[in-house]
Amino acid sequence: MNLKDLAASLGLSQTTVSRALNGYPEVSEATRQRVQEAAISSGYRPDSRARSLATGKAMAVGLVLPMTARQEIVNPVFADFVAGAGETLSTRGFDIVLSLVKEEDQTTVYRSMLSKGRVDGMIMQAPLTGDSRIALLKGLGMPFVVHGRVSDHDEGYCWMDMDNRHAFHDATCHLLDLGHRRIALLNGLEAMDFAHRRRDGFLDALSERGLKTDPALMASAMMTESYGFASANQMLALPNPPTAFLVSSLLVAMGAHRAIENRGLKMGRDVSVVTHDDDLSYLPNGTPEAPIFTATRSPVRQAGNICAEMLLGLIDGSRTAPFHTKLQASLIIGPSTGPAPTH
Amino acid sequence: MNLKDLAASLGLSQTTVSRALNGYPEVSEATRQRVQEAAISSGYRPDSRARSLATGKAMAVGLVLPMTARQEIVNPVFADFVAGAGETLSTRGFDIVLSLVKEEDQTTVYRSMLSKGRVDGMIMQAPLTGDSRIALLKGLGMPFVVHGRVSDHDEGYCWMDMDNRHAFHDATCHLLDLGHRRIALLNGLEAMDFAHRRRDGFLDALSERGLKTDPALMASAMMTESYGFASANQMLALPNPPTAFLVSSLLVAMGAHRAIENRGLKMGRDVSVVTHDDDLSYLPNGTPEAPIFTATRSPVRQAGNICAEMLLGLIDGSRTAPFHTKLQASLIIGPSTGPAPTH
């Protein structure tokens, strides 16, 4: 059943039926009523392609996310981010078209987006340092928003980012204020741009207080629980072990926690831990009333909301690129931090 | 730059240009060469809507996933599942259109899919017990595959499922064989269909050996680390505590592990733990050589591959619904299980 058939069955023109269905005023209320009923009872569903072709609007946005084929790992924040973006987009009638991009095949990059008209704009997630995909997106001449940014090149496009540098700077200061002097950094893969910024925040805070960094207390890897366990365990075995850990994700913090307990130490008393918390729905940091870890929190779901909102502004023309949004993480104090032990 | 312009600039007809670009044989190699070069240099990108309208194929599949608005939780396996499905689909030129469906608004359910032509088929994830969405999908008259199934109604549509009942039956037997008699079940939300099946497998194994179940040793909730910690902790405090835990997810198992260690017990010696492991990329169960937990493993990413493959078969007509795929989990033996302590 298409519009033509529906119009014929009603003895009306396609124009009138289309207008009746889409709420245009040039049609009498009685006719509109009649048309709507017929549409429902006949199970008429408009063809989105035809409509999109006629209107020029796809009513969809593309979401491109990297899949490093080598490591076969999927970004754990993805689910919550997409939930946030989807939430915002669906209230405005937009769909999400996923584009899983393997890093290496730059030729077929954005294949789905390569054919025109599928989406009205794009959101890019998790840029790497010096990510070339941004230039690619610019070349497509389509509105886009980046979740995160590329350090050496953060102008000329829209991005939304958490202030990673500031968050880790503050977290480090918090530990320093508690008297900690040997602070370890368990960072994410430094190929990711945000990890870069976090390290900078950490290092700046230390050098502001005239402290030197110990390379043995800095690790960087994919953010898994096992990594947290192994590297914390190793650092705690050093002759001069750290009294505090600054950690890049809750999962890694859980590993560090395990390593601490495993050595008969108590987190928050013998060793302090501050972690970043993306506030993933399936990985809560305890409860709001009783967090497990002291954390710099920035809900990634909200980031999804904001990116979507920004992109929609770009698409409907109410805003023009480039503009940016920077979010500040909030420092949540939990029982995982305490004064540096004195001995 | 559209096909018409491109054809005009080459002095050819649209027909010929279209055929040259799409690899039809009715065009000379020289012309094809010329056309392809012109297409690239002019930055021609075909309009997917127009193409889709003309061919009748959308070259996209819809992925509907529930978002229980109440709990605001996102299914943690989603990311890996979509990675698997996306992997398979992208090699065949298919895109993924996401549809985040809030449970309650059944009216706008599959809004994106409600307008015709956007997708050629759909994959549905994480069905609830007695999920009404399956009837809805049937009504759309479009091929679809369900990841999981609905217990009381698993005929008449395509599904792919891990044999949850069998896996948990075997895991329970494994613990029974080790001499455990008080075994606790930390299950997922029993509104989820798979949780139902897992409980059945667990209960069947117990009753086969003539053992009764203790309601105090059965918990069911969203699968978070905190839940694992809290309920394991509570059960271990019972006058007659369990000697083994059968757990529904790695995250919950980590919480249980924490509770065990927290009480000064040692996992694998004092208390055994078997968990299900979806093999999520960002949440590995140790390493392949050295798993942390004894686990029933079934990679959800592979499930994504299979669902996509099934759906593609349905779409291209090489297979016809309904048919099913049932996967068996493999039992991985790790250090988290050992003989029941005797005292």
Added chain:
DNA sequence: AGTCGTGTCCAAAGCGCTTTGGAAATGATT
């Protein structure tokens, strides 16, 4: 009676592609 809105509807022209049913040119065969 003539004019002017105003409300209601329609025919037809796109949107940019694929595909059908030829047509023209070329070379091979009689």
Added chain:
DNA sequence: AATCATTTCCAAAGCGCTTTGGACACGACT
């Protein structure tokens, strides 16, 4: 030289919608 198959190309008809530019009827106002 005439016939036929082959190769190479094209005009035009969709696909199903939106939207432009009227047409027509009707009552109101001069």
